[in-house]
Amino acid sequence: MDVTHLDLLRELADRGSVTAVADATHRSPSAVSQQLKTLQRQLGVELVRRVGRGVELTEAGRALARASIGVATAVAEAEAAFEAVRGGTGGVVRVSMFASAAELLLPGLLHRMRSHPGIELDVADRDVSEDEFAPLTADFDLVLAHRSDGVLPPGRGAVAVVSLLREPLEVALSLDHRLADRPRVTIDDVIGERWIGVPEGYPIDRVLVSMALQSGVAPEVVHRTVHLPLIENLVAAGHGVALVPRHTSASRAPGRFHLATLENVRAGRHLEALMRPDRAARPAVRTVVDEIRAEAASIQVHDDPAGPTTGEFS
Numbered sequence: 001m002d003v004t005h006l007d008l009l010r011e012l013a014d015r016g017s018v019t020a021v022a023d024a025t026h027r028s029p030s031a032v033s034q035q036l037k038t039l040q041r042q043l044g045v046e047l048v049r050r051v052g053r054g055v056e057l058t059e060a061g062r063a064l065a066r067a068s069i070g071v072a073t074a075v076a077e078a079e080a081a082f083e084a085v086r087g088g089t090g091g092v093v094r095v096s097m098f099a100s101a102a103e104l105l106l107p108g109l110l111h112r113m114r115s116h117p118g119i120e121l122d123v124a125d126r127d128v129s130e131d132e133f134a135p136l137t138a139d140f141d142l143v144l145a146h147r148s149d150g151v152l153p154p155g156r157g158a159v160a161v162v163s164l165l166r167e168p169l170e171v172a173l174s175l176d177h178r179l180a181d182r183p184r185v186t187i188d189d190v191i192g193e194r195w196i197g198v199p200e201g202y203p204i205d206r207v208l209v210s211m212a213l214q215s216g217v218a219p220e221v222v223h224r225t226v227h228l229p230l231i232e233n234l235v236a237a238g239h240g241v242a243l244v245p246r247h248t249s250a251s252r253a254p255g256r257f258h259l260a261t262l263e264n265v266r267a268g269r270h271l272e273a274l275m276r277p278d279r280a281a282r283p284a285v286r287t288v289v290d291e292i293r294a295e296a297a298s299i300q301v302h303d304d305p306a307g308p309t310t311g312e313f314s
Contacts, residue, residue, distance in 0.1 A: 003075060005039040006068035008032055009047065009057075013065035014138045017054055024139065069158070072278035080283050089283040090118030096140040098127035100228045101271055104167075104248045105144070108295040109288075116291075119284045127226045129201035133274055134159050141285050143274040144292075148203040149266050160280040162273040162289055164296040167245045169207055169267040170259040172231070174238040180258040187211045187265060194240035196231050197221040203269040204243045211265065232257060245269060247299055271296065 011021040018036075022029040040047050047061035057065060083089065097106060106123065113121060126136055126143070131153045133145035144164075147153055171190055173180050179189060191211055197219075198204045212219050222240050225231060231242050232249060236257045246259065253259050273292060279285055 001039065001042060002035075003071060005035050005042075006064070006071055008035055009039065009061060010065045010068040010072070011138070012036070012048065012055070013057055013062060014135070069277055072276075073281055076278040076281035080281055083283055089116065089287055091282070091284045092120045092122055093142060093282075093284050093288045094122045094124070094140045095288065096124050096126040096136050096143045098144060098146065099125060099226065100245060100248045101144045101146065103228070104245075104299065105164075105271075105292060105295050108298070109292055112291040112295060113288070116287055119287060121288065129199065130203055131201065137274050137276045137279075141275065141279045141282070142288060142292075145272050145274050146203050146269045147272065148206040149268050149270070151203075151206065156274075158276075160275045160277050162275075162293065164271040164273060164293060165247075165299060166268050166270050167247050169204060169243045169262065169269065170246045170249070171262055172235045172242045172244045172249065172253070173258045173260060174235055174241075175256070175258055176238065177241070177258065179260065182260055184263050185260045186263045187215050190241055190262075191215045191217045191219060193220075195219045195221045196234045196240040196242040197224045198226055198231075199224050202226070204245075207243055207265070207267045211262075214265075243267065 008021060008025065011024060012018065012032075015021050015024060018029050018032050021027075022032045025032070036048055043060075043064075045060050046058050047064060048055050049058055102123070102125065110121070113119060124140070126140075128136070130145065130147045130151065133143055134153065134156060136143045137159050145153075149166075171185055179185050182189075195208065197208060208219055208221075223234060228244065228248060229252070231244060232252055234240060235242050235244075243262075244259070250259065273289055275285060275289075280289075
């Protein structure tokens with residue numbers, strides 16, 4: 001079997017259409033179809049069948065697509081071993097970051113990457129719901145994702161996951177708010193307020209939903225956005241209260257808005273790095289991951305004297 005053909009089968013399993021595979025691999029749709037047909041002839045078994053105007057993998061095709069992950073990873077590991085013999089680590093590493101993670105980690109990461117001049121970072125801004133991060137690994141070497149406490153989004157079994165940090169959430173209040181002199185507040189103190197929220201399905205929104213379930217009060221969300229500085233500006237202007245990530249918002253809070261810890265609620269979001277297993281085997285990717293972990297650990301050590309809780313590849 002041709003490894004290239006196996007890669008195309010895996011891409012089809014991930015992307016769902018020949019056109020999408022063609023766009024991602026810089027081929028024509030007819031070239032993709034022909035190479036998949038060649039693989040079918042070699043094996044003597046149907047791997048792809050036409051359904052309506054599109055195609056789908058057969059059971060044999062899905063099994064081979066899953067097996068191709070191990071093949072791609074073995075090839076990447078062989079290339080990594082050869083690269084180690086030649087000496088040096090280099091290449092382009094494509095990274096997807098959502099905005100508040102980039103704000104928290106990217107400046108320090110870029111500083112750390114100065115000691116790895118052979119590696120070029122290509123960083124893109126992608127902010128999606130926590131269930132939609134795993135599919136981004138098809139297009140990026142490394143995807144920074146967030147998830148809620150106690151939630152494992154779908155698709156994690158097919159990707160390598162590295163835990164970076166857990167960022168607690170705080171309640172942001174305007175400086176003239178009646179609770180602005182309190183370091184801690186309860187759900188009952190704030191659930192009846194007007195809320196500046198994030199889109200449904202995001203980790204912060206899941207916490208707000210949990211607060212509503214515990215209190216029996218449906219929150220009044222007057223505006224939703226993924227733009228954290230806008231959330232902070234609306235809070236500072238007195239248009240509502242909000243749940244915001246502690247580490248990211250703390251530097252902008254003094255003199256503008258007050259941060260209060262939410263009592264008796266495990267409110268936080270987990271930041272993780274997601275990768276396809278074959279891309280996780282690349283030395284350049286692993287180097288970038290190591291530097292992101294080091295930057296995340298430095299933030300946690302500063303925040304918590306007990307030290308970081310970063311994780312290994314899983």
